[in-house]
Amino acid sequence: MSRAIEAVVCIPTFRRPDWLARTIGSVLAQKTDFGFAVVVVDNDAGGQEGASRTRAMFADAGIETRVVVESAQGNCHAINRAFGTALSEFPEARHFLMIDDDEMALPGWLQAMVDTALREKADIVGGPVIRQFDVPVPESLAQHQLFVSIEGETRALDQIHGSGNCLIGRHVFEAMPKPPFDVRYNFLGGGDMDFFTRCKQAGFTTWWCAEAVVHEFVAAERVTAKFLMQRSIRTGSINYVVDRTHLSAPAAWAKNGVSLMFGVGRSLGLLLKGGSVVSASHPLLVSVGRVVASLGFLPQPYKAGAKPRPPRG
Template sequence: MQDASSIQAVVCIPTFRRPAWLARTLASVIAQETDFPFAIVVVDNDAANPVGAVCAEDLLGPAGLPYAVFTEGKQGNCHAINRAFAEAMQAFPRAEFLLMIDDDEMAMPGWLAAIVKTARRENADIVGGPVDREFEVPATTAVMQHPLFGSIEGESREIDQIHGSGNCLIRRRVFEGLQSPLFDVRFNFLGGGDMEFFTRCRKAGFRTWWCAEAMIHEFVAGERVTARFLMKRSIRTGSINYVIDRIHSGSALKPVAKNAVSLWLGLGRSVRLFTKTRRLLPASHPLLVSLGRTIASLGFLPKPYKG
């Protein structure tokens, strides 16, 4: 096993009540081939029944890779992510690259080598990569055309920012340049803490790159492809956008004014999307996002991750 001081990259995996899926994620990371030493940190966010921690110990113990497994008692995905990154930086003090993959994902061969190579070559602060989705149940054309399943596309290049943490690399200097908590715990049960984090990184001047070769495979559960779920998710996306705007606008009035503009633009975008797809479900997304902004401005925020 490598000495902790020699580790150059740490892959962080927060998990919550999905041990079988976590096992698949871990197997894909353990199998990564690199020319640099790396480690794995797992944080189980279910202190009452930490089956994820048990699963991680069982798999990582015989793997021969440096690793650490923790249980985070404070429920909430931002608490788990903050704990994972903090423990990774402390346990592996010379690791320059901190990465994250979710417990419903699988790293494709070459993922870790490609994303670190891009960070080194471009001296990037943050690097993101594509997420290819596999639906556990047959998905309709309307579902597959839904904007929520869209992603950044195209060749590797510098971009303004990424929006999700499910396939990302963050350089240590980014954490050292931001105030704690790194992922804002106000987003614990709403979701969107990663989007707020990367928005803050962009505003702080950190450079973000897109690595087309760093592919992650995400498994989408059956309950996440229903019209009901996707419509609620669209509304929640708008709520997240409003909260982020409120935090960063410096004015209480600007986000509210933006809501009015968003409703008008959302209607137009929905009409154009329906003209393109001829399907109501994907076309409803822009208008429901605008509705979510308005609902959030009235103080009503969904909490899908609580419980």
């Protein structure tokens, strides 16, 4: 605790205490040449299993930690609370990272993210998310577009789209409208894509750090044909909603038409190349999702029901 805290790792969680414990363990094991803190936000105000498990793990952590409960349900509420707590509780920190509660940070992750931000003077940094499947899956499904991460060497990017492995500078939060993650995306998902799109429009720079790797664990429920096809449709819906936020209605509808035309061709091409029907259907279903969203029908996978939400893949 004698070292100045330069970075804060934020972990929003919802009804996944066992998976959360793995995530926290991987973060606490990080070795850095700077001080860091960890903030966990439990979005299950009724159960708070995640908060209880976290407090037990933090008892002997040896670093600054915070555990809070966010009663407003929705992933954007949880993310905003996590970053907001980190920003206010650790005013000396310059870098704010996020990792999901179904992920595990590999050794060197935190140091690599911060080093890239400092070396490249990057406002935002993203890193690879490598999927690990709980059950054996055919290669065709393992290579499904939904499971593919950005690849290649460390370099500048236009933007990243997901918050599951990211670093955001304090000055970015100070410049962006409040709250940073638009709560209209609470139950659909895509609040991170919207946020990083707005950051790009505001002129903030983004870098990709190939060395900052996290593993995401994919449960058996998340590799079924039904789930993957529904997820492809939701991806298209998110894309449309983000576009509609930043484009005129005619421009967004025009993108729908282009997407549908190319989606049909791409899906046919993938199918003819011998790909699985589920993987080949992705481009077309993304286009369908855009059209469905433009008609006002939006999925709500992050809205809590009577039963606990299964791990997200």
